[in-house]
Amino acid sequence: MSAGTDTVSDGPPRGRPRPVEGGSTTAHDLAVRHRLLLVLSGLLTLSLFLSYEGVHGDANPLRTSSAPAVLSIDTALYALGQAERDAGAATPTSDFQKQISVAAQSVAAAAGDDVGGASGRQALQTVAALITVYAVKVQQAQLQPEGDVLRQAYLSYATSILSDPGSGILARLKVLQEQQRAAVHRQTSFGPLLWSGWAATLLLALALAGCLLETQLFLRRRFRRRYNRGLLAAGALLAAGLAVTLLFTVWTHAGMTDTRRLLDRPLAGRQLTDAGRATAAYLADTGLRASAAGWILIGGILVMALAETGLRRHIDEYRFRPR
Amino acid sequence: MRGRARTVTVVASCLVLLAAAVVLGVRALGREPTVTLLANWTGDDERNLRQAVIEPFERKYHVHVDYQGSSAESQVLGADVEAGTPPDVVVLTGPGELADYAGQKQLQPLDGLIPREDFGASWATPLADGHVYWFPLKADLKSIVWYPAGTSEAERRRARDDPAQWCVGMGSGATSGWPGTDWIEDILLQQHGPGVYQSWAGGRLSWRSPQVRRAWTTWGRLMGAGTSSSLLRRTLQTGYAEASAPVTATPRGCTLEHQASFIRTQSTAWNQVDGRYAPSSELIPGSTADDSWEVSGDLVALLHTTPQARQLIRYLSSPTAQRAWATAESAFSVDTRAQPTTTGPTWHHTLATTLLSPSATHCFDASDAMPPTIRDAFAEAAIDYLAHPGHLDSLLTTLDTLRQAPGQTWLPAVCDRVP
Numbered sequence: 001m002s003a004g005t006d007t008v009s010d011g012p013p014r015g016r017p018r019p020v021e022g023g024s025t026t027a028h029d030l031a032v033r034h035r036l037l038l039v040l041s042g043l044l045t046l047s048l049f050l051s052y053e054g055v056h057g058d059a060n061p062l063r064t065s066s067a068p069a070v071l072s073i074d075t076a077l078y079a080l081g082q083a084e085r086d087a088g089a090a091t092p093t094s095d096f097q098k099q100i101s102v103a104a105q106s107v108a109a110a111a112g113d114d115v116g117g118a119s120g121r122q123a124l125q126t127v128a129a130l131i132t133v134y135a136v137k138v139q140q141a142q143l144q145p146e147g148d149v150l151r152q153a154y155l156s157y158a159t160s161i162l163s164d165p166g167s168g169i170l171a172r173l174k175v176l177q178e179q180q181r182a183a184v185h186r187q188t189s190f191g192p193l194l195w196s197g198w199a200a201t202l203l204l205a206l207a208l209a210g211c212l213l214e215t216q217l218f219l220r221r222r223f224r225r226r227y228n229r230g231l232l233a234a235g236a237l238l239a240a241g242l243a244v245t246l247l248f249t250v251w252t253h254a255g256m257t258d259t260r261r262l263l264d265r266p267l268a269g270r271q272l273t274d275a276g277r278a279t280a281a282y283l284a285d286t287g288l289r290a291s292a293a294g295w296i297l298i299g300g301i302l303v304m305a306l307a308e309t310g311l312r313r314h315i316d317e318y319r320f321r322p323r
Numbered sequence: 324m325r326g327r328a329r330t331v332t333v334v335a336s337c338l339v340l341l342a343a344a345v346v347l348g349v350r351a352l353g354r355e356p357t358v359t360l361l362a363n364w365t366g367d368d369e370r371n372l373r374q375a376v377i378e379p380f381e382r383k384y385h386v387h388v389d390y391q392g393s394s395a396e397s398q399v400l401g402a403d404v405e406a407g408t409p410p411d412v413v414v415l416t417g418p419g420e421l422a423d424y425a426g427q428k429q430l431q432p433l434d435g436l437i438p439r440e441d442f443g444a445s446w447a448t449p450l451a452d453g454h455v456y457w458f459p460l461k462a463d464l465k466s467i468v469w470y471p472a473g474t475s476e477a478e479r480r481r482a483r484d485d486p487a488q489w490c491v492g493m494g495s496g497a498t499s500g501w502p503g504t505d506w507i508e509d510i511l512l513q514q515h516g517p518g519v520y521q522s523w524a525g526g527r528l529s530w531r532s533p534q535v536r537r538a539w540t541t542w543g544r545l546m547g548a549g550t551s552s553s554l555l556r557r558t559l560q561t562g563y564a565e566a567s568a569p570v571t572a573t574p575r576g577c578t579l580e581h582q583a584s585f586i587r588t589q590s591t592a593w594n595q596v597d598g599r600y601a602p603s604s605e606l607i608p609g610s611t612a613d614d615s616w617e618v619s620g621d622l623v624a625l626l627h628t629t630p631q632a633r634q635l636i637r638y639l640s641s642p643t644a645q646r647a648w649a650t651a652e653s654a655f656s657v658d659t660r661a662q663p664t665t666t667g668p669t670w671h672h673t674l675a676t677t678l679l680s681p682s683a684t685h686c687f688d689a690s691d692a693m694p695p696t697i698r699d700a701f702a703e704a705a706i707d708y709l710a711h712p713g714h715l716d717s718l719l720t721t722l723d724t725l726r727q728a729p730g731q732t733w734l735p736a737v738c739d740r741v742p
Binding site for chain 2: 118119121122123125126128129130132133137140148149150152153156157160161164166167
């Protein structure tokens with residue numbers, strides 16, 4: 001970026017900043033910097049917004065849907081395993097009823113978490129209906145006298161409803177669990193697209209910072225003003241905004257990664273309760289941080305407005321200077 | 324100042340619009356019209372359905388089909404309907420259950436959507452309100468007994484009188500017991516003819532009538548009910564799909580299976596021994612009916628009218644889908660436009676001919692035609708009876724009490740003709 005060759009008095013006529021041969025380049029240089037600052041600010045705002053959304057946009061569904069759904073399905077699987085253990089009891093037991101109730105509630109909770117959209121909801125309704133049928137078959141078995149062949153028959157029907165490969169309750173829940181784990185992985189991964197987005201954002205931020213600094217130096221040389229307040233404020237806003245968004249992103253992504261690590265393990269019994277609490281802690285405040293995305297757009301507009309304000313006075317000086 | 328404000332406004336607006344467009348655009352991607360389908364096919368059947376029917380439909384119409392298959396289909400459908408989120412399209416084996424839903428105004432009429440005349444009156448029957456609510460996707464013949472190729476008629480008769488020679492499995496998850504109901508229905512049809520059968524299936528003949536009682540006791544004798552506990556255990560705890568496995572053992576664990584036509588291709592055992600069939604009337608003691616066949620079908624109904632659901636109904640009733648599904652399952656379509664070629668095994672061709680024969684009497688599976696409560700109680704009673712034949716009186720009394728309960732929808736006719 002050339003610093004120009006002449007004093008402020010040689011500006012070209014309004015609207016046409018291109019210098020004539022041997023004339024002043026100041027107006028043209030101002031216009032170039034003005035446009036460059038606006039374009040870089042716009043691109044940076046867009047890039048930062050999309051990159052930020054790419055991470056934080058997944059935090060909310062992870063916190064409110066996928067992570068609780070994985071835990072709900074884990075709970076249902078564990079409760080059904082316990083129920084199967086109690087199903088062989090001589091008489092109907094409260095433990096069996098309790099486990100069936102836990103499994104049914106967990107499936108309902110997973111449905112409430114909107115697992116897998118319409119298809120997942122339909123699959124969970126199927127599982128809920130199968131749990132009812134399973135409980136009825138176990139109760140029919142328990143109503144038969146000990147040693148009666150009917151007792152064994154009804155238990156075998158119940159077991160097939162629970163454990164048939166592919167179509168049993170457990171198989172269906174495991175498919176849903178895999179889908180939800182895959183969703184958690186998708187939501188918590190920092191893939192090539194996000195890396196590219198953030199790399200582009202940082203490069204644009206560096207370019208904008210460099211451009212602001214260079215423009216500041218240019219104005220100091222040409223107009224003998226030590227500081228341009230508009231450009232200084234734009235630079236400060238850029239630095240502060242970038243620092244805050246980076247910090248928010250690091251915190252949120254760390255929470256999401258911890259959540260994924262926790263949910264990748266098979267959980268049972270007490271671990272399920274602990275995992276629920278830990279997940280809530282890892283993902284606390286992610287919603288608040290995600291809502292900051294709107295401020296990126298506002299911040300971008302502010303940076304542009306500050307850059308505009310900082311340069312406009314000098315551009316106008318040139319535009320209306322008497323010749 | 325005005326220029327500056329305009330510049331900032333224009334750039335800011337463009338920026339916001341661009342960001343919003345990108346975000347919305349990304350979110351909108353991947354959404355496509357969807358239709359939900361509920362049926363009872365799982366495992367290999369589900370795979371066949373997806374490959375032969377669903378995937379070609381999705382490719383052709385760019386509509387995603389959310390398929391749910393479950394042996395507890397009735398319970399799933401009941402829960403879905405109660406929750407107000409029924410599937411768009413359902414395939415059920417029971418016209419009785421469908422009539423029940425039609426009575427509750429849960430089904431949508433198919434008038435104008437399907438070529439009714441191509442399915443025959445007994446398969447796409449208008450209800451009392453004059454509307455057609457279902458049509459068959461595939462059909463099966465049930466009044467048949469399978470045996471290994473090379474088994475003579477004399478050997479079949481000897482095997483008939485030995486309960487251990489019957490391949491029977493009552494297990495079927497949530498619907499366990501239905502192989503027994505098929506037996507009893509067919510015995511009643513073959514012993515007393517379509518008139519008595521239709522009267523019973525329509526709720527007009529008592530379960531305690533001598534005809535119905537005779538059908539139960541005939542079945543009990545054939546199965547050796549209440550005799551050998553090891554045989555009983557095998558019968559009750561074996562799944563219907565695995566019942567024919569002993570036919571391949573040496574010496575044979577069983578020789579005869581009273582099962583619908585679909586078992587010939589579903590069971591690897593019958594494939595291994597090149598299974599052949601005989602009409603059940605040849606083996607059921609006291610058969611008097613002439614050319615009467617119990618049949619069943621997978622019936623398609625529409626619960627939720629969306630353009631995609633109507634498209635799927637049109638597709639499933641087309642000869643293309645009917646033929647594709649029949650070929651994939653080695654099953655039978657009753658759509659006159661979708662009949663198989665004469666190539667293929669003789670047993671397949673004769674089964675297809677019998678299903679469409681205008682001179683034969685076809686009666687729909689009675690338990691499937693009955694209200695769901697009675698159908699389910701019937702299946703449980705069949706299980707109970709095998710273990711405790713002495714309970715027959717109380718079982719029949721219970722079933723008769725259920726029959727007399729008010730507010731149930733009975734089909735007026737289940738046979739295409741009653742001589």
